[in-house]
Amino acid sequence: MKTHRRRLSARPTRPVIARTASVSGVAVSSEVAYYADNFPAAVRLSRAALAETAVGDDLFSTVCHQAQLARNLHASGDMGSATHWLGTALRNCLANGLWMPAVDALTTTARIEADRHNPSRAATLLAAADALRPGTGRFPATVERPRLNELADVIRAQLPRADHALAQAEGRGMKPAQALKYALYTMHHGGDHQLTSGNGPGRR
Numbered sequence: 320m321k322t323h324r325r326r327l328s329a330r331p332t333r334p335v336i337a338r339t340a341s342v343s344g345v346a347v348s349s350e351v352a353y354y355a356d357n358f359p360a361a362v363r364l365s366r367a368a369l370a371e372t373a374v375g376d377d378l379f380s381t382v383c384h385q386a387q388l389a390r391n392l393h394a395s396g397d398m399g400s401a402t403h404w405l406g407t408a409l410r411n412c413l414a415n416g417l418w419m420p421a422v423d424a425l426t427t428t429a430r431i432e433a434d435r436h437n438p439s440r441a442a443t444l445l446a447a448a449d450a451l452r453p454g455t456g457r458f459p460a461t462v463e464r465p466r467l468n469e470l471a472d473v474i475r476a477q478l479p480r481a482d483h484a485l486a487q488a489e490g491r492g493m494k495p496a497q498a499l500k501y502a503l504y505t506m507h508h509g510g511d512h513q514l515t516s517g518n519g520p521g522r523r
Contacts, residue, residue, distance in 0.1 A: 343368055343371055343372075345364050345367045345368040345371060346364070346365070346368035346384060346387065348364050349361050349364035349365040349367075349368055349387060349391065350387075352364055353390070353391055353394065354462050358391060358394045358395035358396075359395060361391040361394070361395070362388070362391045362392055362395050362397070365384060365387045365388040365391050366388060368384045368387070369381065369384040369385060369387075369388055372384055378411070378415060378417075379417060379419075379420070381411075382408055382411045382412060382415070382417050382420045383419070383420045383423070385404050385405075385407050385408035385411065385420075385424075386404075386405070386408040386420045386423040386424040386427065387423065388404045389401050389402075389404040389405035389408055389424065389427050390423065390426075390427045390430075392404060393405075393427055393430060393431060398431075401427075401431070402431070402506055405424060405427055405428060405431075405506065406503065406506055408420060408423075408424045409421070409424050409425075409428070409499050409502050409503050409506075410503065412424055412499055413496060413499040413500065413503075416495075418451050418454065418455050418495045419451075419455040419456070419457045421448075421451060421455075421495060421498070421499055422448045422451045422452060422455060422457040423448075423457070424499075424502065425444050425445075425447055425448035425451070425498055425499070425502055426444075426445065426448045426467070428444050428502040428505060428506065429441045429442075429444035429445040429448065429470065429474075430470060431506070432444060432505055433470060433473055433474055436477070437505070438474045438477035438478045438483075438486075439478060439482060439486045440486075440505050441470075441474045442474050442475075442478060442483055442486035442487055442490065443486045443487070443489045443490040443493075443501070444490060444498070444501070444502055444505070445470065445471060445474065445490065446486070446487040446488075446489070446490025446491045447490035447491070447493045447498035447501070447502075448490075448498075449490075449491070450490065450491045450493070450498075451495060451498070
């Protein structure tokens with residue numbers, strides 16, 4: 320498989336459409352652990368998967384695993400590490416036009432905003448992630464759907480119907496680079512609300 324070299328430029332390049340990452344047994348095991356709610360194991364395994372791809376200098380797979388690690392760290396409650404890896408994944412997606420892993424990175428950002436009790440931002444980010452799915456082929460697997468639906472229901476319940484529709488429309492109207500910049504902005508301007516504790520819907 321042709322690999323991408325790491326780029327330091329913040330200028331997006333030509334988008335990568337409908338490409339798949341190099342999937343290792345470790346990465347698959349991390350997914351199994353995550354959906355079994357074994358978050359410590361999911362974190363450990365996703366760190367191992369990330370180390371494997373970093374050695375191979377496959378940027379696309381590396382960014383996919385960065386997004387996976389951020390999600391797992393968030394689910395485990397390690398918010399400092401989660402935001403570090405999420406920011407890294409978002410910036411790499413933006414700098415290299417990697418829209419497929421951007422779907423997962425944007426979804427995790429939406430989870431964090433839901434935990435911060437910023438439902439409008441969460442709805443915008445989730446809609447932006449969904450808008451990227453047809454063009455990238457990154458549709459949710461069967462095991463993912465219940466948790467995505469749960470997250471969407473939690474966000475919807477916190478907003479008046481008109482506000483929710485407006486936030487969704489904003490997200491759907493964003494171009495990929497706009498959505499990524501918005502996600503990076505929200506990470507650094509999260510509002511006054513503190514993150515909730517425990518493994519609520521936003522955490523998973």
